[in-house]
Amino acid sequence: xxxxxxxxxxxxxxxxxxxxxxxxxxxxxxxxxxxxxxxxxxxxxxxxxxxxxxxxxxxxxxxxxxxxxxxxxxxxxxxxxxxxxxxxxxxxxxxxxxxxxxxxxxxxxxxxxxxxxxxxxxxxxxxxxxxxxxxxxxxxxxxxxxxxxxxxxxxxxxxxxxxxxxxxxxxxxxxxxxxxxxxxxxxxxxxxxxxxxxxxxxxxxxxxxxxxxxxxxxxxxxxxxxxxxxxxxxxxxxxxxxxxxxxxxxxxxxxxxxxxxxxxxxxxxxxxxxxxxxxxxxxxxxxxxxxxxxxxxxxxxxxxxxxxxxxxxxxxxxxxxxxxxxxxxxxxxxxxxxxxxxxxxxxxxxxx
Amino acid sequence: xxxxxxxxxxxxxxxxxxxxxxxxxxxxxxxxxxxxxxxxxxxxxxxxxxxxxxxxxxxxxxxxxxxxxxxxxxxxxxxxxxxxxxxxxxxxxxxxxxxxxxxxxxxxxxxxxxxxxxxxxxxxxxxxxxxxxxxxxxxxxxxxxxxxxxxxxxxxxxxxxxxxxxxxxxxxxxxxxxxxxxxxxxxxxxxxxxxxxxxxxxxxxxxxxxxxxxxxxxxxxxxxxxxxxxxxxxxxxxxxxxxxxxxxxxxxxxxxxxxxxxxxxxxxxxxxxxxxxxxxxxxxxxxxxxxxxxxxxxxxxxxxxxxxxxxxxxxxxxxxxxxxxx
Numbered sequence: 001x002x003x004x005x006x007x008x009x010x011x012x013x014x015x016x017x018x019x020x021x022x023x024x025x026x027x028x029x030x031x032x033x034x035x036x037x038x039x040x041x042x043x044x045x046x047x048x049x050x051x052x053x054x055x056x057x058x059x060x061x062x063x064x065x066x067x068x069x070x071x072x073x074x075x076x077x078x079x080x081x082x083x084x085x086x087x088x089x090x091x092x093x094x095x096x097x098x099x100x101x102x103x104x105x106x107x108x109x110x111x112x113x114x115x116x117x118x119x120x121x122x123x124x125x126x127x128x129x130x131x132x133x134x135x136x137x138x139x140x141x142x143x144x145x146x147x148x149x150x151x152x153x154x155x156x157x158x159x160x161x162x163x164x165x166x167x168x169x170x171x172x173x174x175x176x177x178x179x180x181x182x183x184x185x186x187x188x189x190x191x192x193x194x195x196x197x198x199x200x201x202x203x204x205x206x207x208x209x210x211x212x213x214x215x216x217x218x219x220x221x222x223x224x225x226x227x228x229x230x231x232x233x234x235x236x237x238x239x240x241x242x243x244x245x246x247x248x249x250x251x252x253x254x255x256x257x258x259x260x261x262x263x264x265x266x267x268x269x270x271x272x273x274x275x276x277x278x279x280x281x282x283x284x285x286x287x288x289x290x291x292x293x294x295x296x297x298x299x300x301x302x303x304x305x306x307x308x309x310x311x312x313x314x315x316x317x318x319x320x321x322x323x324x325x326x327x328x329x330x331x332x333x334x335x336x337x338x339x340x341x342x343x344x345x346x347x348x349x350x351x352x
Numbered sequence: 353x354x355x356x357x358x359x360x361x362x363x364x365x366x367x368x369x370x371x372x373x374x375x376x377x378x379x380x381x382x383x384x385x386x387x388x389x390x391x392x393x394x395x396x397x398x399x400x401x402x403x404x405x406x407x408x409x410x411x412x413x414x415x416x417x418x419x420x421x422x423x424x425x426x427x428x429x430x431x432x433x434x435x436x437x438x439x440x441x442x443x444x445x446x447x448x449x450x451x452x453x454x455x456x457x458x459x460x461x462x463x464x465x466x467x468x469x470x471x472x473x474x475x476x477x478x479x480x481x482x483x484x485x486x487x488x489x490x491x492x493x494x495x496x497x498x499x500x501x502x503x504x505x506x507x508x509x510x511x512x513x514x515x516x517x518x519x520x521x522x523x524x525x526x527x528x529x530x531x532x533x534x535x536x537x538x539x540x541x542x543x544x545x546x547x548x549x550x551x552x553x554x555x556x557x558x559x560x561x562x563x564x565x566x567x568x569x570x571x572x573x574x575x576x577x578x579x580x581x582x583x584x585x586x587x588x589x590x591x592x593x594x595x596x597x598x599x600x601x602x603x604x605x606x607x608x609x610x611x612x613x614x615x616x617x618x619x620x621x622x623x624x625x626x627x628x629x630x631x632x633x634x635x636x637x638x639x640x641x642x643x644x645x646x647x648x649x650x651x652x653x654x655x656x657x658x659x660x661x662x663x664x665x666x667x668x669x670x671x672x673x674x675x676x677x678x
Contacts, residue, residue, distance in 0.1 A: 146449070350516045
């Protein structure tokens with residue numbers, strides 16, 4: 001061997017060198033195939049919601065419409081840790097979570113279009129996505145109102161001696177409303193298997209957390225209720241999975257609730273009526289945060305480890321776009337609810 | 353028939369339904385160890401244990417929401433409010449969650465639950481503890497609103513409410529708990545939405561509900577001495593309201609007084625009068641008159657409180673007026 005020649009091991013191509021770089025610990029139980037699925041899940045949400053914005057502009061979606069773009073690592077990361085028999089309840093920014101939970105994009109888009117084939121047959125709309133097949137307990141429109149409901153689901157799980165958990169999503173602005181505190185107190189007092197997830201995107205509508213919350217370190221509120229609290233980077237899919245995984249374990253085995261803060265950022269306005277930037281937040285701030293796009297971060301990770309070719313990425317993205325378009329086409333073709341549907345589902349057929 | 357108090361009738365309804373169905377549980381402030389603020393749940397903790405009879409913190413919004421969540425996933429909660437005055441704090445869960453869940457979800461999530469507790473005024477409890485809320489709650493599609501006025505109705509309606517697959521608001525009369533009446537001993541249910549003819553009469557109908565049923569009966573007794581024959585229609589259910597029963601009676605007597613505990617503006621009586629003008633326009637011999645609480649917060653002083661409340665004397669005056677006797 002000449003002095004100048006490198007050992008065979010060191011002569012590898014740059015690509016294979018990347019592939020051999022040891023994976024970080026936070027890989028959180030995923031293999032390459034699963035990471036591709038997680039990327040697929042996030043891209044589906046992104047492309048679906050881009051279509052939502054388009055449909056809203058055309059008047060096909062009405063009312064309030066809150067997009068989740070920028071926060072997809074939270075929905076995908078959390079749902080990927082849950083069992084099908086676990087429960088999910090959320091607030092009004094619910095499309096991404098519904099998609100990540102596995103509800104059909106067609107049924108969701110048809111709901112947004114107000115059509116008969118929507119998951120609530122057009123009676124719920126963007127803020128009220130429900131799906132009993134996946135234990136998706138809704139989209140709720142009153143800030144904080146669903147947090148005690150999640151405690152009730154936890155109560156029922158325990159009552160029936162089950163080992164499911166209930167995950168409850170809400171924004172950081174909800175930590176200032178009474179319902180949040182009442183729910184956390186009971187969940188801890190009664191040892192209920194509920195995972196309360198604060199999606200801290202730093203703005204309650206147009207009000208920055210610094211203008212609304214005396215202590216911006218919202219996770220300290222867990223302490224007030226003798227609850228374990230964990231705060232992690234919500235743009236990092238693996239960190240989300242690990243953190244939620246620990247909470248699930250705690251819920252299933254110890255019947256203890258957990259409060260989680262996932263720090264994130266929404267890339268769109270609060271709803272469709274406000275500017276993405278320029279009023280309550282600066283363009284610079286938005287651009288800075290968009291560098292930490294959760295989809296980009298996962299893609300970068302996979303690219304660095306040679307897990308995803310450009311061709312594969314294009315394929316996943318094209319599939320997501322096609323699914324979004326298919327959902328649109330389906331929704332557009334779905335009929336409006338029949339006029340007599342106005343009067344159904346007001347009351348259940350009763351036992352008595 | 354056994355004679356029992358309104359309170360005992362409610363307790364026996366709860367006991368029977370708790371024994372019948374493991375999905376039924378009772379939750380609220382002081383319902384377990386304390387045996388209930390008004391003793392409606394007396395003995396139930398001993399009989400059914402802390403899994404089924406659940407003491408809560410003072411957190412009305414919170415435990416109403418817990419009831420909603422439990423109902424969504426298959427339990428049948430009975431949520432007790434110590435009084436409906438405190439339930440105002442919980443209205444978001446009653447109105448925005450329970451009442452709308454079935455509709456918003458396109459029929460996917462039923463709400464088989466009961467919100468119950470004492471409603472209306474008692475004696476000298478002041479402005480914040482003396483309010484009748486049925487008109488507020490009856491305004492909301494998706495709810496059923498019940499107001500039993502007798503022990504027998506209390507039992508039969510509570511059992512039906514617990515077996516109903518919808519959110520039922522069950523308004524008990526705080527001053528009725530100690531009243532006695534005959535109650536059937538066998539297992540029985542009363543159909544929700546069905547009024548009850550508490551007394552047959554010819555000259556004038558009194559349409560009423562809840563605590564005021566007793567007042568209407570006193571009025572009927574008193575006027576009978578003057579040969580005025582009163583028919584008493586007890587609505588029992590405010591939503592859905594038994595329009596047919598009201599119309600049948602008014603078409604017979606051609607006169608009506610509507611008696612309620614709550615305030616006048618947008619009250620239950622306003623709705624009853626609307627139904628009467630629609631259904632009985634050509635049958636009426638006189639405009640319908642309403643008797644209700646005066647349009648003020650409830651005062652504390654005995655004399656002022658008495659002046660504020662609807663009572664037999666005010667009702668008699670109203671009947672005499674619709675009969676053109678005064």
